[in-house]
Every structure is written in structure tokens, then in C-alpha cells.
Amino acid sequence: MATIIAFKPNGVEECKFNIHAKCAFVFNAKEIWDHPSHDGHCLKLLTTGAPDHTDPICHLSGKKTKRLLYHCSDCKLNLDVIDALSARRSHLNMPWHPHPLLIVDITSRMICHICGDGDERGYLCPRCRLVVHESCVSQFVSQVITHPSHVRHPLKPITDGALDYTDGTCHLCGEDAGNLLYHCDICVFNLDLECAIKKPPPVALSNVKVHEHTRTLMPRLISFVCDACGTIGDRSPYVCVKCDFLIFHQECAQLPRVIHVNHHDHRVSYKYPLGSGPGEWRCGVCLKEIIWSYGAYSCSICPRYAIHSLCATRKDVWDGKDLDGTAEEVEDIEPFKRNDDNTITHFAHQHNLLSLNKDGEESNLCGACVRPIGSYTFYKCSESDCSFILHDACADLPKKKRHFLSPEPMDLRLRSKTYLKSCGACRLPICNGFIYSNFDLLCSSIPFPFIHGSHDHHLLYLELQYGAVKTCQCCGINEDRVVIGCKKCDYFLDFRCATLPLTVVLPRYDDHPLTLCYGDKKASEKYWCDICERETNPKTWFYTCKDCGVTFHVFCVVGDIRYAQPGGKVSSEFEFLSNNTSSRRFCKNCHSRCPGSFIVKHIYLDQAFCSFYCFKRFNWDLDIEWLFTTVKVICPPWVLEPNTST
Known part of the structure; x- marks a missing residue:
């Protein structure tokens, strides 16, 4: 039986740190300066586990670290002690790569950078994260190729990234060339593996639908204006010598000829040049000018409708189908x-x-x-x-309509009363009524271009990239999916606020119609909401009665559930009830009197909730997936300071 040493520092009752006696002498290096996976920084031995500000995993193998590990405080790097010492003993110096390499079993978690597969013996570079099979690397490093896009000189393989005197990108596609690439010293030409081996672009294009002549690839860094879309390019275009050196982006060289876009009811066809004189065309998607001498998509039925080539083929505009040669079907849209x-x-x-x-x-x-x-x-x-x-x-x-919210035609249908659903644009819960595919009637009825009373310019639809957020000018809440706004002024609204009704009638509180006010920036006096009896901010949006002068929070007027009606189901155990009794119920979550028109009530238990926000907060463990992933909840103004008055 192995001897175990237990450590009990002075002043500590029990540390519970045990280690084999032989291991205590193996891990005697408190600091490592020359580790092959992290040369240049000091790796310190820790005995209390990974620091709180780092992920508790080994950045070399990906497995969870134990209490004993090596750590770099500069790079926040963790190394399991076994992996760290094994790597220090087993690294190899290979002539085809400047860094020490480890021999590892390549799994699906770290696939080969050449063939894209795993489950084979190979090499790993801990410093630049290069992963290659033994069989793949032998073929790659020994193969000097002559590529059809660069026939003048052979291309040699490089395994440690683009050289310092190049821009580090592939000169055909413009993507990052990565660690493995082919290079020509004479022409300073880079080619990544995708363009060199996996999916090389064709040297010539013929029988292309938008142009009758053969176009040839010009594989070099060159600044040009694409005749197909009118925008600037910086590398490897396709050219047509027969047409006075007509020049195209690679992606524009194979544009579809006839397509359907979600901004227009009719098909649009590619036309070069667009014609009809300068300054007379506006894009039907971005509303910017289309230069008549370049190519664009136009409608044969609507003579003044046209779209930029790049706008028409965006993923959020076009469904990806080329309709050239396909007979146009008459859709049955009569309800x-x-x-x-x-x-x-x-x-x-x-x-x-x-x-x-x-x-x-x-x-x-x-x-x-x-x-x-x-x-x-x-x-x-x-x-x-x-x-x-x-x-x-x-x-x-x-029954069917085209709308900028979806590249596919949207179908009208009646919402099932079984369970709640959320709108794909405003992300508010929908209880009943009609919907278009995944969108409620309000969001799917926003016209294009959209003119809102709160802003002087047109507001356009915008899908946000992953990690990007825009702040709504009405409610101040960040939106990370879709917004509608003006990029020029950095003015954005989420779909909930963009579709707020301009006038509302609340007989219970005021007999006159309430008007949506976009805020009084000069206001200095205090306003109070007549529903929740709390202060309103006059510089933000609110509802007001022009006859009585009363004000209301936006939330207090419209709530956070659309299309609610008595008997509508939230789940199998919760339903909507009208809040029209003489004594208003107390909310189970915030303990306020429920002020809205509807309450969410448990069918069997004595539980009532004043809003969807409180329902979700109290029932956070309900097994309803959409409840936590798709619905946007907004805190009611009365929840911050619960009010128990009647």
C-alpha cells in the first residue's frame, strides 16, 4: 500500500490535502519557465485548485483540473500536473514546425486541421494549437503544389501561419489563412487549405445565368468596383475580357437570375446594367441609391422597383431558391x-x-x-x-404574405388555445388569436419602410449578430436578436415598443382615449401613474389623457401578454382570468394588488399573478422550455416597491 502524506499547516484544523509520498518528490518543481506549451512565462504550482477567475480545466487536454495544477497568472492558463509533466518529457522537435509537438490521440474534440477528421494518432502543438494526423502531415509538408489559380510558380506548404510580410489572409477568399497554408515567396501569394485543396474556386465560369460569356479568375490582390453589385472589392475577381473587362466579385459571379424576396410580392430578375438614367432608383431593402450603370434586381410588373444585388441575396431577404426556368404559380391567398x-x-x-x-x-x-x-x-x-x-x-x-421578418412566405393560422406561445420578433407571450407563422399580427403588420412618430427617419429591420446588442429608446432594455431602427442616428426600438398602440381606451381608469407620448425632455415636474400609483419618468414614453392630464406607465396600460382572453392557457395548470372583480387579487410573487385587465391563475390552487413577469419568477422551475429561452420578460413598475393598497 502506497504511503500517503497528509498536510496540516499550523493554525488550520484540517486541510484535507493528501498526496502519495513518491508523488510529493515528483511534483517538487514549484515554478516552470521552459515548458514547451508555454515558453516565456512562469508556470507556478498551485495546491488549492484553479483560481476563481479562470475555467477549472486544463488548457492542454481539456479535462477538468484537480487541486494540484500549474498556473500562469499572466495568461490565466491552467495545466493539469500530469499533462504538464508528460508534455515536458514527450515533446518532439520536427523540422517542418518551429514549436515543440506532442504525440497525441486526436479525438472529435480536436480534429485534424488538414482532413477535418479525428480518432487517429497525430501531433499537437500546445502553443499555436495546430492539430494534424501523422498520415496527413507527411503528405502536406512534402507536397509542393502548382495550383491552377497560380500557375506561374509552385506553392510551398507552411505550418506556422502566414509570414510577417503578408497580410495573413487567403488571397482568393479573404479569410484568415490559419496555421496551414500554401505560399509563393516571389508573388507574396497566400492560399488557405479550403481554396487550395478542399473547395478551390473554378478558374473559369461559363454558362452562368447572369452573363453569357466565360469569366476568368484573376488571382491577385487588386482594387476594383464590381459591375454586378457596384461595391468595391480588393482581391481575386472574375473578369470578362469580351465585355470591355467586365469584373465581378467571386460571390457575384454566380448570382441567381430570378428570385423571390420578402420585401416584394412579385418575382425580381437580375438586370445588367439597370439603366434608366442616374439618380432615379432607390433600393427596396436598404432605401439607398442604386447606380443605374451597375447590375441590380428589378420587377417587371412594378417598373420603378429595384434592389441592390447584395441586398436582394441577403439570407434574411432571399429564401435561397433560384426560380429561373420555374413557372410562377398563382398562390391561393384568399382567406x-x-x-x-x-x-x-x-x-x-x-x-x-x-x-x-x-x-x-x-x-x-x-x-x-x-x-x-x-x-x-x-x-x-x-x-x-x-x-x-x-x-x-x-x-x-x-392566408399567405411576404414580410421582412421572414425570408420564407408566412402562413396565417389560428393560435391553439392549449398553451402559450411567444412571438419571434417582440418575444412577448401570445395567448390566442391569429398569427403569421411565428409572429403575432402586430409585428407582422409593420409596413416597409416603417415611419414611427418618435423619429424623423425611416426605421429599417436589423438582425443582430451574436454578441451585439442595441438599446431600445423607449424602454431602455437591451435587445440582442432583432430591432427596427435608424443606423444613421443610432436610434433603435425593439418590436414590443415599435408596435405600441398610439391610442388606448381604458374605461376602468379614464373614459377618454389615452395617447402615447414619446417623452418630454424638458419636463422637470413629477408625474404619477393613475394605475399603480407610482412615479413616472416624463422623459421616457408614457400614456396620457389630453383632456384630464393624467399619466400612465406604458407597462400599466398594455401589460406584458398580448392577445389574452379569459380561458386562455399558459400551461396545463395555469389560465388567464379577467381581473374584473370588486376586490382585486394579491399577486403570489410581488404581493401587490393585480392592476391589469387579466391575471394568471392556477386552475387548482389559490395562486394568482399580476403579470407574466411575476408568473415566471415564481414558477421558475416549471418544465416549459420556451418559458426561459424565448420569452422576453419586463419588470412591472409596481414590483420594485410592492404596493398593498387597494
Whole structure:
């Protein structure tokens, strides 16, 4: 049995640090300066585990570290002691790479940089993270190639990245060349593995739909203006000598000819040049000028509609289908069939609907927009035991529509009343009513271009890249998915605030219509919300009555759940109830009196919640995946300081 040494420093009752006697002498190096995986910095031996500000993993092997490890305080690097000492003993110096290498079993976690596979013996460079199979490296380092895109000189392989006198990118695609690349010293030409071996671009393009002549690749760094899209390029274009040196980006050289975009109802076709004289075209996506002498997409039905080539083929605009040679189908978008002058059959309801215009239905909720029928004309189910009712305008909503929210056509359907859903744009919960694919009616009805009363310029749709955020000018909350805004002024709104109603009627609090106010920047006096009885900030958006002068928080007026109606389900155990009793319920989470029109109530237990925010906070462990991943929750103003007054 191995001898174990237990350490008990003075003043410490029990440290619980045990180590084999033989290991105590193996790990006697408190500092390592010349480790092959981290040369130049000091690695110190720690016996208390990885520091709190670092990940508790070995940055060499990826496995979790134990209490005993080596650590670099400058780089926040952790090395397992076994891996650190093994690497120090087993590193190899190979002539084809300047750093020491380790012989390792390459797994799926660290795939070979040449072939992209794992599960084989190979080499690992701890310093530059190079991973290659033994079989792959023997072929790569010994192979000087003559590439069709650079036939004048052979290209030699390099395994430690682009040389200092180059820009470090591939001169064909513009991507980072990485550690493994091919290089020409004479021409200072770099070629990454993707363009050299895996997916080399064709030297010539023929039978391309947007141009009739063969185009040839010019593999060099050269500044040019692409004739297909009108933007500047800096490397390796395709050229057509027959057409007075017509020049194209690589991605523009194979543009589709006929496509559908989500900003227009008709197909658009590529045209070069666009023609019709300078200064007369505006892009239907970005609203910027299109130079008539370059190529663009235009509509044969709408003579003044055109789109930049790059705007038309964006992933959020185009569905990726080239429709050239495909017959255009007439889509059935009619939502109902008219049986006679007063009766229709709507696709979303199983019974016939009667056209009516009479009193007695004003307070009933429309089955599409879930708003009161009011004084509008409407359709009502002909069956006496069915209460389905639709505004005349809602009954006429098309079954399919194209909208900038989705590159694919959106389908109109009736929301199931079984469970709550969230809108893909505003991310607010939807209970009932009609939706277009994954979007509620308000978000999917925003026109393009969108003009909002809070800003002087057009607001355009913007999908945010991973890690990017924009702050909403209305609520001040950061949005990390989609916004609508003006890049020029750095002015952005999230979809919840962009679709706030301009006027609202709340008979319970005021008989006059309330108007949305975009803030009074010069206000110095205090305002109070008549619903939650808390102070409002007059410099932010709020609702006000011009006749009475009262003010309301935006949240207190519109809440945080759209299209709620009595009986709607949140889950199998929670439903919506009208908050119309003489004594308002206490919220189970914030213990405030529920001020809104609806409450979320447990079907079996005596639990009521004033908002979706409080429902989520209290039921955080509910097994509803979308509850934590898709829905955007906003804290009600009365939750910060619970108010128990009536």
C-alpha cells in the first residue's frame, strides 16, 4: 500500500490535502519557465485548485483540473500536473514546425486541421494549437503544389501561419489563412487549405445565368468596383475580357437570375446594367441609391422597383431558391369563400360566418386580433352555440404574405388555445388569436419602410449578430436578436415598443382615449401613474389623457401578454382570468394588488399573478422550455416597491 502524506499547516484544523509520498518528490518543481506549451512565462504550482477567475480545466487536454495544477497568472492558463509533466518529457522537435509537438490521440474534440477528421494518432502543438494526423502531415509538408489559380510558380506548404510580410489572409477568399497554408515567396501569394485543396474556386465560369460569356479568375490582390453589385472589392475577381473587362466579385459571379424576396410580392430578375438614367432608383431593402450603370434586381410588373444585388441575396431577404426556368404559380391567398351576400366560409373556422352590423357585440373579442369588436362591421358564427367572431378587416387577412421578418412566405393560422406561445420578433407571450407563422399580427403588420412618430427617419429591420446588442429608446432594455431602427442616428426600438398602440381606451381608469407620448425632455415636474400609483419618468414614453392630464406607465396600460382572453392557457395548470372583480387579487410573487385587465391563475390552487413577469419568477422551475429561452420578460413598475393598497 502506497504511503500517503497528509498536510496540516499550523493554525488550520484540517486541510484535507493528501498526496502519495513518491508523488510529493515528483511534483517538487514549484515554478516552470521552459515548458514547451508555454515558453516565456512562469508556470507556478498551485495546491488549492484553479483560481476563481479562470475555467477549472486544463488548457492542454481539456479535462477538468484537480487541486494540484500549474498556473500562469499572466495568461490565466491552467495545466493539469500530469499533462504538464508528460508534455515536458514527450515533446518532439520536427523540422517542418518551429514549436515543440506532442504525440497525441486526436479525438472529435480536436480534429485534424488538414482532413477535418479525428480518432487517429497525430501531433499537437500546445502553443499555436495546430492539430494534424501523422498520415496527413507527411503528405502536406512534402507536397509542393502548382495550383491552377497560380500557375506561374509552385506553392510551398507552411505550418506556422502566414509570414510577417503578408497580410495573413487567403488571397482568393479573404479569410484568415490559419496555421496551414500554401505560399509563393516571389508573388507574396497566400492560399488557405479550403481554396487550395478542399473547395478551390473554378478558374473559369461559363454558362452562368447572369452573363453569357466565360469569366476568368484573376488571382491577385487588386482594387476594383464590381459591375454586378457596384461595391468595391480588393482581391481575386472574375473578369470578362469580351465585355470591355467586365469584373465581378467571386460571390457575384454566380448570382441567381430570378428570385423571390420578402420585401416584394412579385418575382425580381437580375438586370445588367439597370439603366434608366442616374439618380432615379432607390433600393427596396436598404432605401439607398442604386447606380443605374451597375447590375441590380428589378420587377417587371412594378417598373420603378429595384434592389441592390447584395441586398436582394441577403439570407434574411432571399429564401435561397433560384426560380429561373420555374413557372410562377398563382398562390391561393384568399382567406374565405363568399357563399352569398351575407355569408362566408373562412378557412380558420368550421362553420359559416354571417356578416353583421348591429349593436350588442361591442365588448366581444375578435377571434383574430383579440380586441373588442367596437363599432366596426364584423362576421359572427351562424351556429347559436358558437361565439366565434371576426372583424371585417381581420376576416380579410391573406392566408399567405411576404414580410421582412421572414425570408420564407408566412402562413396565417389560428393560435391553439392549449398553451402559450411567444412571438419571434417582440418575444412577448401570445395567448390566442391569429398569427403569421411565428409572429403575432402586430409585428407582422409593420409596413416597409416603417415611419414611427418618435423619429424623423425611416426605421429599417436589423438582425443582430451574436454578441451585439442595441438599446431600445423607449424602454431602455437591451435587445440582442432583432430591432427596427435608424443606423444613421443610432436610434433603435425593439418590436414590443415599435408596435405600441398610439391610442388606448381604458374605461376602468379614464373614459377618454389615452395617447402615447414619446417623452418630454424638458419636463422637470413629477408625474404619477393613475394605475399603480407610482412615479413616472416624463422623459421616457408614457400614456396620457389630453383632456384630464393624467399619466400612465406604458407597462400599466398594455401589460406584458398580448392577445389574452379569459380561458386562455399558459400551461396545463395555469389560465388567464379577467381581473374584473370588486376586490382585486394579491399577486403570489410581488404581493401587490393585480392592476391589469387579466391575471394568471392556477386552475387548482389559490395562486394568482399580476403579470407574466411575476408568473415566471415564481414558477421558475416549471418544465416549459420556451418559458426561459424565448420569452422576453419586463419588470412591472409596481414590483420594485410592492404596493398593498387597494
